[in-house]
Amino acid sequence: MNKKKFAIVGAVCLMVGCSSDTDTLTEFSTTMQSFATFAQQNNLDHIIDLPTIIFEANEIIDTKDTDKVERFLWEIEKIEEECNELIATQNEYKFLAQHYNEKWNNLDAYDFTFDSLMQEVTTSIDYYEFAGVEMQLAQLETIYQQYYLGVEDRAVEVSAVLDVQQGVATYILPHSNTQYLTIADISHLSSTQLRIARNEIYARHGRMFNSSDLQTYFNSQSWYSGTISAESFSDSTLSDIEKTNVELISNYESSLSGGSSSSSTSTSSSTSSSTTAYRNTYILSNSNTKYLSNSDISHLSDANLRIARNEIYARHGRMFDSSDLQTYFDSQIWYNGTVSASKFSDSVLSNIEKANVELISAYETARANGTASTSTTTYSSSSSSYMLSNSNTKYLAYSDISHLTSAQLRIARNEIYARHGRMFASSDLQEYFNSKSWYRGTISAENFSESVLSDIEKANIAFISQYE
Incomplete structure (x- = not known):
C-alpha cells in the first residue's frame, strides 16, 4: 500500500474527530492522527496494518463511543512502544551489519557479505502478510532476532579469523579445561567454531592434527605448542572435565547435523552417536522442581526441546x-x-511437570509457526505471585496474554474470580489457588456473584475468554 492511501485515511480520522462535540473525541482524533503520521514516517504502516487501526478509530468517533477510547489508546500506546523498540533494534542491527561488513569484506577467504543477509531479512519481512498487530510484530521481532544472531555469529568468526591473521592468543571456550560446560555455553557457536572448540581441548595438551586447516589454525595461536602427533596422543592426558566437555560438544554437533560429528580424533570420547549425550546430566535439570519460562528454553535446538519435554516423563521411568x-x-x-x-x-506427573510439558510443547509449536517468543513470563510457582498481576486494575491488551499457554490463560481468567474469594469445583484450579498466599477461598462457586467484579475485571474476563 502506498503512502497516499494512508494519508487519506489518517486525514479522515482527523476530520471526523474535529467535528465531534466532545473534547475527549477531539483529543482522541488528534492522538490517532499523530500515531498515523508516526507509523508512516517510520515505514511501519505495513507492519501494524494502519488502515485497519484507523478504520476502528473512526468507528469509535462516528458512534461517539467514548467508553472504548481509553482501552483503544492503551492498545495504541503499547503498539507504539513496541514499534519504537523495533526501530531502535533495526538501527542497531544496521550499525552492526555495516561495522562487521567492513571487516568481512577484507577477508579474501569469504565471499559472504552482510548485504546479502540484510536482503534475506528484507525478503522475509515482505513475505509476511498481516496476521494481527501483535502477531505481525512478533514475526518481525523473530526475523530481526535471527538477523542479530547471524550478525553476532559472523562477527565472532570474523574476529577469530582476524585474530589468527594477527597472531592474537584467543580461545573459543577459555574455560573448557576447568569447568563443566552446558548447552547454553555452546549453543551460540557456529559449526566451525564448535569443531575448533572441541579440538582446542586436545590442542592445550600439545596434540598435533592431521587436518591441515586445524593445524594451521592452532599454529597461529600464541599459546599453542604442538609436540605430540595425532597417532601418539593419548586421551589419558585429559582431565575428567575435559573428557566430558569433548563429549558434550561432539554430541551437540551431532544433534545439529542429524548424524555423527566429524572429528579429527579417533578416540571413544569423540565418536559418540547423535543419541549419546553428556551422560548423567539433564537438558533442563530443574524441569521437575520449578515452573519454566520461555527464556529457559529459547536457546535450545529443536532436537533438544524434544528431549527436554520427554525428559520429564523419563524421570518417572517411562519407556519410549x-x-x-x-x-x-x-x-x-x-x-x-x-x-x-x-x-x-x-x-x-506433578503440576509443575505438567505445566512444563505444556510450555515446551507450545514453544515447539510456536517455533514451527515462526511465532516463538523469549518472554520471561512464567507459569509461576511462587506462592505470592499472580499469572497477571494487574488484571484487576487495567484493561488487558493482546500483548499481555498472547504468550500464555491455554492452561495459563485458564488460570489467568479464574484468577480474577479468585481475588474475590471464589472457590472452584475444578479440583486442579482449587489446588492451584490454595497454594497462593494471597488466596482466601470463602465463597462457593454456586453462591458467587459477578456483581462484585469491577468493570475492568469483567472486561478482562471476556477478553481472555474470547482469546481462548
Whole structure:
C-alpha cells in the first residue's frame, strides 16, 4: 500500500474527530492522527496494518463511543512502544551489519557479505502478510532476532579469523579445561567454531592434527605448542572435565547435523552417536522442581526441546516407542525405564511437570509457526505471585496474554474470580489457588456473584475468554 492511501485515511480520522462535540473525541482524533503520521514516517504502516487501526478509530468517533477510547489508546500506546523498540533494534542491527561488513569484506577467504543477509531479512519481512498487530510484530521481532544472531555469529568468526591473521592468543571456550560446560555455553557457536572448540581441548595438551586447516589454525595461536602427533596422543592426558566437555560438544554437533560429528580424533570420547549425550546430566535439570519460562528454553535446538519435554516423563521411568529417544535415555546414568509408553499415566506427573510439558510443547509449536517468543513470563510457582498481576486494575491488551499457554490463560481468567474469594469445583484450579498466599477461598462457586467484579475485571474476563 502506498503512502497516499494512508494519508487519506489518517486525514479522515482527523476530520471526523474535529467535528465531534466532545473534547475527549477531539483529543482522541488528534492522538490517532499523530500515531498515523508516526507509523508512516517510520515505514511501519505495513507492519501494524494502519488502515485497519484507523478504520476502528473512526468507528469509535462516528458512534461517539467514548467508553472504548481509553482501552483503544492503551492498545495504541503499547503498539507504539513496541514499534519504537523495533526501530531502535533495526538501527542497531544496521550499525552492526555495516561495522562487521567492513571487516568481512577484507577477508579474501569469504565471499559472504552482510548485504546479502540484510536482503534475506528484507525478503522475509515482505513475505509476511498481516496476521494481527501483535502477531505481525512478533514475526518481525523473530526475523530481526535471527538477523542479530547471524550478525553476532559472523562477527565472532570474523574476529577469530582476524585474530589468527594477527597472531592474537584467543580461545573459543577459555574455560573448557576447568569447568563443566552446558548447552547454553555452546549453543551460540557456529559449526566451525564448535569443531575448533572441541579440538582446542586436545590442542592445550600439545596434540598435533592431521587436518591441515586445524593445524594451521592452532599454529597461529600464541599459546599453542604442538609436540605430540595425532597417532601418539593419548586421551589419558585429559582431565575428567575435559573428557566430558569433548563429549558434550561432539554430541551437540551431532544433534545439529542429524548424524555423527566429524572429528579429527579417533578416540571413544569423540565418536559418540547423535543419541549419546553428556551422560548423567539433564537438558533442563530443574524441569521437575520449578515452573519454566520461555527464556529457559529459547536457546535450545529443536532436537533438544524434544528431549527436554520427554525428559520429564523419563524421570518417572517411562519407556519410549521412538527408538532414538529410548537410545538416548538408555545412555543416561540417571534413567531407569520400567513403564511402557502404553501403560504410563500422566497422573504421576506433578503440576509443575505438567505445566512444563505444556510450555515446551507450545514453544515447539510456536517455533514451527515462526511465532516463538523469549518472554520471561512464567507459569509461576511462587506462592505470592499472580499469572497477571494487574488484571484487576487495567484493561488487558493482546500483548499481555498472547504468550500464555491455554492452561495459563485458564488460570489467568479464574484468577480474577479468585481475588474475590471464589472457590472452584475444578479440583486442579482449587489446588492451584490454595497454594497462593494471597488466596482466601470463602465463597462457593454456586453462591458467587459477578456483581462484585469491577468493570475492568469483567472486561478482562471476556477478553481472555474470547482469546481462548
